[in-house]
Amino acid sequence: MSATLMFYILGAIAVIATLLAITRRNPVHAVIYLVNSFFALALLFYLLGAPLVAAWEVIIYAGAIMVLFLFIIMMLELAPGGETDRYGPNWVKWVPILLLAGALGACTLLLTSLDPTTADGVPRWYASPRDFGYALFKEYALAVEIVSFQLLFAAVGAFYVGKPESKRKGRGGEA
């Protein structure tokens, strides 16, 4: 029972934090709210029997990706009161897009509610790290390889894009 309650509480936290995050003018605040939302999500994952995913959610999303965002924001000095303030939310513009998103959401929800299986409950379940590891490295070994290559390419690409233009030209790359 308490798990059910927790689910709703955490869901509410996630939605509210996300809502706050996407409406902030200041990107740093947005990042902070988003981290909150990710925490709620991580706990949700734990509730849903995915402790490993929960831990990765915290480590990767909150600990690495959002920190990266923070780093870039700080590095570009997108401080509040800077020029970014001008690009804040413009409520009139939001209306059609909100309508669009609302329509989409409604369609999706209708679609899910039409599926009779969704009325069933999610059972209590727990995936131990051991099982997870076996599944990951036995059945999905190829995918792991591919994704790791993807990461390597991303690292190389980021390195290349991030280099100052003058240096890049010096090394013979095109602009």
Place this chain on the structure above:
Amino acid sequence: MPEQLLTYALILAKLGLIFFVILTLAAYLVLAERKILARMQLRYGPNRVGPFGMLQPLSDLIKLLTKEDFLPATADKWLFLIAPGLSAVTALLTFAVVPFGPPLEIFGQTLPLVVIDLNIGVLYFLGLSSLAVYGMALGGWASNSKYALLGSIRGLAQLISYELALGLSLVPVVMMARSFSLTEIVMAQAQIPYLLLNPPAFLIFLISVVAESKRIPFDLPEAENELVAGFHTEYSGMRFGLFFVGEYINLIILGAMITVFFLGGWHGPYLPGVVWFSLKVLAICFFFIWVRASLPRLRYDQLMHFGWKLLLPLALLNVLVTGAVLLWIG
């Protein structure tokens, strides 16, 4: 239901005990650092307040508490206020999974000497240590001062970089122990600590841990002689104190982690486990202080090069080699 209540009570009791011990330890670690550093520099260090200066932490506390809590006019108030707490709390929370002794037998019940034995303890530790970045980053950013901002940008880059090597150096440990649980990792080292089985991992972990704790030679985020005090330049009073204590708590945590992952945790001959554990942690803490006395600060580009071009490939290689050896042994 009473059973459950008892469990909760036990957890709370353990938590309280740990809080008390850790905070005291952190306070006295500051003193110890000052004393040891002084002795290494042929000085005495604080010796006025109480016998051998033993009450110095107390007087520091009183000083910090009574100082003005200053809020810069242009600071981002909200973030400025929560950042120090964030950095102290993330450090403290990690203690929940540290097994500091073998299970006790009391009244016919086994009482594990760990607050919660999570089966993903390693990930919990990594997660919290990656969150520890936020206190520093937000504190520096919210101060709206260039020293603080520079300090926190440096800190962000440094911590992200060394987080990778840190995590990767733990992979061999997990591979050898076949578990993410810290208790089981300690259990697996009953015979021989991983320090001897996998010294490269230990070395990488040690270096990344020093970087993670933002101490010399990796203290670029707060480099006193370049950035005044880096990310906590603008802090004063107890908020500064929280950063400060958080740093020392972090030190103890990392010492405990080194102990758990590489020094065999509470295992040791003759003495009870808890004693062994504390001895090892204190030895690590001494080592950190020693490092601070001995080494100069790295330059920023050296730091980045070291992290990305040396530690990270080494850690990856170590994972590979360990995996190969484990496979070979079977």
Place this chain on the structure above:
Amino acid sequence: MIVPLEHLLILSTTLFFLGLVCVLVRRNLIMILIGVEVMLNAVGLTLVGASSFWQQLDGQIMVIFLMAMTSAEVSISLAMVVYLNRRKQSIDIRSFDEMRG
């Protein structure tokens, strides 16, 4: 029984469309990327929920891959943000319209 699957799907749908709205409305490149992150997380929630519902590990594994891909995506896209900012001294999405046909 924790909750009906429907509720979980409602939650993830909500999150997804919040992210979508963020992507569509904001003009700050960083905020747009944040919206993308929200959407990806919503998808992750769906996958974990499905994994739990059918008691299969595949969903969780997909989430791990999702995270790996996301970190790759983020590293590239943030590097590009830095690059674009260097070129235009701005991260307003309206200043990047060179792809005009």
Place this chain on the structure above:
Amino acid sequence: MHLWRDLRGTLQPFWVTLRNMFRKPVTIQYPEQRREPPPRYRARLILTRDPDGQERCVACHLCSAACPVDCISMQATEAEDGRRYAAWFRINFSRCIFCGLCTEACPTLAIQVTNDFELAGRDPLKLVYEKEDLLVDHCGQEPDYNFYRQAGIGVAAPRGSNPTETPPVDVKDLLP
């Protein structure tokens, strides 16, 4: 071999610090242990008297002129026999930098440095020393020197003719 050099450079300091840890600290525990300052130490200034027990200072203002931080002030006045002395004499020790230029400038060796360096105080105004604080009862570092004995006063009466005066030294007879 860079590697070897770097390794040594990293590990050697550890040995150095460890070795020093077991040495006796060089610190002097100040209030309990004191170091005797050297005789020519420059600290608190004093106004000395000549061997006859009279003030040496003739209020010539040379010291205040020499003072780089302008912390010396005084007012000159004359005794009946025309001998000059300071009506009041004031040194602001919260400004003094203890450079000792005043003592260099002083023709009568009246103002002198001592090795009393303990001049700390909570109230800066208390560090403004008046003449009575400065004047001491001894001759300081030059016990035999007496300016007027050598120079004579020579204002009201000719040099050396005042009642308590000995005739001035003829500097020329010192020549060969």
Place this chain on the structure above:
Amino acid sequence: MLALVLILPLVGGLFNACFGSRLPRPLQALIASGAVFASFLAALACWPQATGAGLHVNLFTWLQSGGFTAEVGLLFDPLAAIMTLMVTGVAGLIHIYAASYMADEHDQARFFALLNLFVFAMLTIILADNLLLMFLGWEGVGFCSYALIGFWYRKAENARAGRKAFIVTRIGDLFFTVGLLWLFSLFGTIGIEAINGRAAELDPTTLTIISLLLLGGACGKSAQLPLMSWLPDAMAGPTPVSALIHAATMVTAGVYLLCRMFPLVSLSTMALDVIAVVGMLTALYAATCALAQTEIKRVLAYSTMSQVGYMFLAVGLGSVSAAMFHLLTHAFFKALLFMGAGCIIQLAGHENNIFLMGGLRKRSRSVFWLFLIGLLCLAGAPLTDGFFSKDLILATAFAHGDPFHLSLYGLGVLTAGLTSLYSFRLAYLVFGGDYRGEELPHAVSKVMIWTLVPLGISGLAGGFLNLPHFIGGHAWLSHWLGRDNEVPNLSLQTEYYLLALAFGTFLLGWLIAHLRYHRFVEREPGPVSGFFLSGWRCDAFFDRLLIRPFRQLCRFCWQGVDLALIDGLVESFSRACFVWGHVLRYLADGKISRYLQSFAWGLLLIVSWFLLRAIA
């Protein structure tokens, strides 16, 4: 232990490649040569296990997909054992030599890394128990050769020579690949022994074609007609490389391949004859070319080609032991010759041209004698190893007795005479008379000369490995290879006649050389010698035969097909697109948020379609 033979050079090479440039120079050389010597010792230790079917070691499974399995497996049978010992031994000596020879070069680490890798690849060829692994070594050898020929890559012609070697051998490799794949599709396995064991199941035509494909591969690697033109150019590389790759080891890989696959190849008489003809023609061709060369290393390169041609001939005659015997002796004396040539080049102040040498005998007696030993072996002076091995081949040819083989024998004798002629021409030009160069001669380091000594000894004594029965030998090598039946069965008298004939050709060659060259006369190259000098104008011939028509074809494809036909079509199509694009460009206004919005609308469409379908 056997794996160690293979792994040590690899480790040495990788170590030098990764860390070599940080180490002091002597250490680089020490690591490299130490690895090879250790490998040699390991091979010696394995030696006793090489009898009979040999030692089989399976290291690990390399690939496995469907029915196809590629093991990394090693086969150490007598054939491989001899080759392994020869390669590691000679390579070890050359490493030491190179340490001294290359002492002043930049990039010594790269050199030794490549050299070690080369040894590794060569050993892979030798020890592989399946064709795929062999092919891996085959390619590795090709690559290392390419990188080493172009070691001084800053000079354009060196880089070009490297490229040429790579491309030409690649043509051969293509044949080998096709043969390999075909064999796999026929037998479903790539194990050498399995293929050899089941070769008899094939029908003769297929067998012949496969054999010829393998021959093509071998030709490429061993610089046989018509893929021979890369070898003389490959002399642009450093001399130790020439000694190692282009004399002792790599060029013999083709011979080794044919010997390995001999049970398969020998089933087709036609293929054997082709091999013999190719070998013989190459031998003759190269010998004539060698007569006119002016650069010392090119002379040796052509002589290598010629000697390898003899080996092919031996294989074609069905005598693996003769081929292997000649391969071994040739490796010894040719390595000796190349390294001696390196000494001579240094003596003459980095001068390659033999017309600018002369009188070097007085400069360094030891080099003179050692080089002369090499030349005598090459020329087939009696009692040297070259004499015995060449004679074995010729005797085998003679023993066949039919006109075809007799004509081969005749050509062989002719070639032997030519060999003697150009050997002594070289000797007289280099050592006789007075010094004609301008550069002051340099000294040669002792280490370099000392490494020549063991090779000189083995050159003199190598013949005893396989002394024929009729002079009291036991044909030990043939016996060891288990091929006693290949010893030609001739009467004693015939044997002596043959020996006398060989001796006679040797003497005749010497005599002509002596008459013509013992006193140096500056001559303009005549038409014949010019023809020989340019290698029968083969490069020009290939240029006319292959490269120009190819260019013409390309031009046609480019101008006719591509520009006129395809481009015309494409352009008209693209013009239509262009017009349409003008219309559609108003949709793509570069506003990213608008693009994103249209994604969202599309999503709405998709979702609502699903919804409609679900309701319906």
